[in-house]
Amino acid sequence: MSTLKKLFxxxxxxxxxxxxLHDFDASFHVRGLTRELNEExxxxxxxxxxxxxxxxxxxxxxxxxxxxxxNKKSPILYELRTIFYKESEIGQKLYNALKGIxxxxxxxxxxxxxxNKYNNNTDVDFLFIGSMKVREISTAMNDLEKELERDLRxxxxxxEDFEFARKKREAFLMNILENxxxxxxxxxxxxx
Numbered sequence: 001m002s003t004l005k006k007l008f009x010x011x012x013x014x015x016x017x018x019x020x021l022h023d024f025d026a027s028f029h030v031r032g033l034t035r036e037l038n039e040e041x042x043x044x045x046x047x048x049x050x051x052x053x054x055x056x057x058x059x060x061x062x063x064x065x066x067x068x069x070x071n072k073k074s075p076i077l078y079e080l081r082t083i084f085y086k087e088s089e090i091g092q093k094l095y096n097a098l099k100g101i102x103x104x105x106x107x108x109x110x111x112x113x114x115x116n117k118y119n120n121n122t123d124v125d126f127l128f129i130g131s132m133k134v135r136e137i138s139t140a141m142n143d144l145e146k147e148l149e150r151d152l153r154x155x156x157x158x159x160e161d162f163e164f165a166r167k168k169r170e171a172f173l174m175n176i177l178e179n180x181x182x183x184x185x186x187x188x189x190x191x192x
Contacts, residue, residue: 016048
């Protein structure tokens with residue numbers, strides 16, 4: 001999180017954002033955040049107010065408590081989440097696993113990975129696009145599985161096959177492109 005520490009002045013703000021951005025459905029009241037993050041209540045209050053003021057969080061009265069959730073209509077929410085995922089432990093482990101593999105144009109972290117939920121047998125956690133060697137990706141993903149202590153599903157596709165599948169609107173690819181995703185390597189234009 002060193003990049004984030006330089007971008008964001010407040011350590012508490014980073015912790016709050018990280019908590020919410022890794023679970024879009026999370027909801028907390030100030031005391032709950034204080035317990036969860038083990039931070040001072042005044043620091044939590046101040047940062048929650050700042051995040052609500054800029055439109056990233058929104059509050060709602062539930063009983064006698066004011067509960068905060070992500071404002072899913074915030075125009076910068078998904079970009080923020082991408083930044084936090086790239087700087088997260090999982091993101092850093094992925095980068096380390098892929099270091100030195102040539103030919104990767106784009107890596108997509110899919111909705112299935114984000115939610116750790118598979119709707120059908122063809123759902124994957126990662127889609128690799130480019131001219132890389134499948135054996136190198138397989139070795140890297142095996143190492144990552146051991147580090148994360150989690151089975152990972154992935155698919156490797158050339159740029160040409162990606163373009164063909166996108167034009168044909170193949171169900172496997174459309175499921176990835178039309179659902180929530182994080183582009184870990186590459187950029188949005190690589191998918192258009």
